[in-house]
Amino acid sequence: MERKYAIFDLDGTILYTLEDLQGSLNYALARAGLPLRTADEVRRFVGNGIRKLIERAAPDVTDRAELDAIYKDLKYYYETHPWDTTRVYPGISELMHTLKACGWRIGVASNKDDSLVRLLMAHFFPGLVDFAMGFRDGMRRKPDPGSALAVLEVLCGIAGPEDVFPLELSPGQQAELQKAKAAATYIGDSEVDGQTAENLGVESVIVSWGFRTEEELAACGAGPAVSNCSQLLRRIMKIK
Numbered sequence: 001m002e003r004k005y006a007i008f009d010l011d012g013t014i015l016y017t018l019e020d021l022q023g024s025l026n027y028a029l030a031r032a033g034l035p036l037r038t039a040d041e042v043r044r045f046v047g048n049g050i051r052k053l054i055e056r057a058a059p060d061v062t063d064r065a066e067l068d069a070i071y072k073d074l075k076y077y078y079e080t081h082p083w084d085t086t087r088v089y090p091g092i093s094e095l096m097h098t099l100k101a102c103g104w105r106i107g108v109a110s111n112k113d114d115s116l117v118r119l120l121m122a123h124f125f126p127g128l129v130d131f132a133m134g135f136r137d138g139m140r141r142k143p144d145p146g147s148a149l150a151v152l153e154v155l156c157g158i159a160g161p162e163d164v165f166p167l168e169l170s171p172g173q174q175a176e177l178q179k180a181k182a183a184a185t186y187i188g189d190s191e192v193d194g195q196t197a198e199n200l201g202v203e204s205v206i207v208s209w210g211f212r213t214e215e216e217l218a219a220c221g222a223g224p225a226v227s228n229c230s231q232l233l234r235r236i237m238k239i240k
Contacts, residue, residue, distance in 0.1 A: 005155045005180060006099055006236055007148055007202075009188035010110035010117060010134075011046060012210025014092045015124060018043055019085040020078065025057055028073035032066065034058050043211045047192045049111035049141045050074060078116060088124055089209060091229030096128045098233060107151035108132035109186075109196075111141045130154075131161055139165065143195035148186060152200070156180035185236050191220035205235045 011017045018039055026036040037045070037057050045056040054061075054070050061067055096106055106129050110117050117134030131154040139146050146166065153159040158173050158180075169177065186197035189210025197204030208214050208225035217225050226232045 002183060003156065003180075004102075004104045005107065005152060005184040006104055007107040007109055007151050007155075007184060007186045009142075009186075009190075009193045009196075010108055010112060010120070010132075012189035012212075013187060013193070013207055014089060014108070015086055015120060016089055017086045017120075018046075018211065020081060020083065021046060021053070023081060023084065024074050024078040025053060027077040028054070028070045029057065031073045032058070032061070032070050034061070034070075046211055047111070047190045049135055050113060052141070075113065075116075079119070082116065082119055083123060086120070086124075089229075091232075093125070093128065095229045095233050096125070099236070100128065102237070105130045105155040107148075107155050109142070109148040109151045110134045111147075111192075136165075143192050143199055145196055145200035148196055148200050148202075152180055152184055152202075153177065187232065187236070191217070191222045194220075194222040205232060207232060 008014050022037065022039050022042040025042060029036055045053050051071060054067060054074065058070065099106060108117065108121065108129050112134045114134035114136045117132050121129050121132045131151055133147050133151050135141055142148070150159065150165040153167060154161055156176060158169065158176055159167055181202050184202040186193065186200065186202050186204045187207065188194065188196065188204065189207050190212045194204055194206055206217060206222050206225040208217065208227045214225060226235055
């Protein structure tokens, strides 16, 4: 049986994390004496990692040391409150079980810091996700395809989970990677995810239940989006 691969974004795609992100951000902003942000503001700010979230939430802060302090406070609060309100979107776990029963390998590629991604995967998806990667030092954030590429390389057996990326691939491994790309689907909830899939060279599916409205998705050309996991499964498995 030909191996197939599903790579998911995390925030807004498989996990609802908005309120915990807002709580962590506002804790850090309050510590810095800065105005707090609403859930809708945070929804619009997320998608490019915690550093970019802070820059968007505190645009007048340009001092690197102050930004680093806000980041440190945010990460501390998030690590101690990782799932106060976070939950799995309806149908996601069942969808993953179905894919694995059909022989698919499942990965997650996120702009969230790698330590936080591992924490959330172990809590919400034990035994379901074959490999997950968040942002690591030396890598670029999505829509750069580096993290999603690294996940795919592990899923298809070219790399191991503790390898240092990017890899130098032999011609044989390059050929294997091209086969894997042809058998891979990237699933996300934003324009960043659509661009990531395009940059990686794989098929993409965008979901409508995440952190972008359908109007925002349509405006940036990321649609048409699927609205539930039944539709998502059919799109991933190419069922008419």
